[in-house]
Amino acid sequence: MSQLIVENIRKSFHKKTVLDDISFTVEDGEFVSLLGPSGSGKSTLFHLIGGLYEPDSGDFYLDGKKITGKRGSISYTPQSPSLFPWRTVLKNIMLGSELFGKPDEQEARVMLEKAGLGGYENAYPHQLSGGMRQRVAFVRSLLSPQSFICLDEPFSALDELTRLEMQKWLLAIWGQNRRSVLFITHSIEEAIFLSDRIIVLSSNPATLKREFKIPFPRPREEDILLTEEFLKWKKEIYQELKVLQ
Structure with missing residues (x-):
């Protein structure tokens, strides 16, 4: 609920x-x-x-x-994707779950596949298009425990x-x-x-x-x-x- x-x-x-x-x-x-x-x-x-x-x-x-x-x-996603440039896509989407001590790399990889970002796990934000960065930000929201x-x-x-x-x-x-x-x-x-x-x-x-x-x-x-x-x-x-x- x-x-x-x-x-x-x-x-x-x-x-x-x-x-x-x-x-x-x-x-x-x-x-x-x-x-x-x-x-x-x-x-x-x-x-x-x-x-x-x-x-x-x-x-x-x-x-x-x-x-x-x-x-x-x-979980809050602002207008800008607000991704950390020094963290990979995978590390960015796991940030919320890490903060709450519940990181699950396997689930994160599954969500990236569903988001059409399979193969970009080790890419950095500057290597992505605007739409792809927004997908990463939303997947991060979904993986956060809230x-x-x-x-x-x-x-x-x-x-x-x-x-x-x-x-x-x-x-x-x-x-x-x-x-x-x-x-x-x-x-x-x-x-x-x-x-x-x-x-x-x-x-x-x-x-x-x-x-x-x-x-x-x-x-x-x-x-x-x-x-x-x-x-x-x-x-x-x-x-x-x-x-x-």
Whole structure:
């Protein structure tokens, strides 16, 4: 089980409120995306969930346990892959499990094969493409012992075709593990394609404006991107975000 409860979170910096009474739940095995204008506090919320600093008020609960201000409760993948250049691919993906004293090299090698990175175990980050580095970062998250994963715009720096390939790969790998995921993106299309549910945040300060439950069955194929129903959802969410600008 891996359920995250975000309860009445407020956070201010230099007397400016960034997050105002944010509450929602990510259920076990659910893929939820956060959408909102730039500067709406989405990354700040991730930092709070990860315990990098504490909210002014409100709490976070993971599997019923309070994790407010506690580090190491979730696995976090930032926008940049953040790989150590002096560690090989294999050593990079084992980092999280090493920190918790549970390294398993055989499992790591199996995951690299599933990620299409077989044969790159001894390569270094600078020898990989951007998409390959993102795969390494995500496999590292999957191999970390935490059951909840936060992904902060992991594909934003990739070109459109590579991004779509990475989205399909992410869904395939996630479908085998079904860890709970909270995903930040600025792309409406990406959010619809990946998610079970989309949460829309306003800005100045961020409040929860609306939730969308995405009806498309899994597994998902890229064919749905051009269907009338997909475009209808994209238009509705776009109109919601347009009002916030």
